Amino acid sequence: MIVPNQRFAAAYRHEGSADGKTHTHYTSKAVVGWDDDGTPLVVDEKTGRLRDASSWRNYAGVHEGEPAVIAALPGNGWRAEYRNDDGSVHSSPIVAWLVYDDGSVKPADTDGDAYVDFPTTVSNFTRIYHPTETEEAP
Numbered sequence: 001m002i003v004p005n006q007r008f009a010a011a012y013r014h015e016g017s018a019d020g021k022t023h024t025h026y027t028s029k030a031v032v033g034w035d036d037d038g039t040p041l042v043v044d045e046k047t048g049r050l051r052d053a054s055s056w057r058n059y060a061g062v063h064e065g066e067p068a069v070i071a072a073l074p075g076n077g078w079r080a081e082y083r084n085d086d087g088s089v090h091s092s093p094i095v096a097w098l099v100y101d102d103g104s105v106k107p108a109d110t111d112g113d114a115y116v117d118f119p120t121t122v123s124n125f126t127r128i129y130h131p132t133e134t135e136e137a138p
Contacts, residue, residue: 001034009029010031041053070099078094084124094119
């Protein structure tokens with residue numbers, strides 16, 4: 001078995017019907033190795049053994065996987081600011097900085113229901129700031 005030196009994931013296509021429409025979504029499993037023929041291997045949760053990723057009939061291929069979180073650092077007072085539809089702004093605390101194995105870092109905040117989100121991906125996001133900032137950089 002060849003162990004991958006990068007993140008890869010096997011994708012699986014799922015289709016369902018609701019309201020007379022067909023909906024498609026994908027799930028994925030981490031590729032944990034490759035056999036000697038280059039076939040991607042994933043863990044079969046039912047048997048606890050490695051299995052050819054393409055042996056499931058809804059196999060859709062292999063793609064580069066997402067970076068893995070390797071550390072979480074405290075938010076230390078940083079805040080995310082958002083612009084409301086009426087032009088006013090509101091902010092929420094950065095609860096953590098997530099560090100990924102590819103070297104990237106993302107801020108994470110939470111809403112009133114404790115749902116964690118990434119503020120820089122939200123359409124009304126305006127900035128990350130620390131309350132001790134006195135002016136914006138030029």
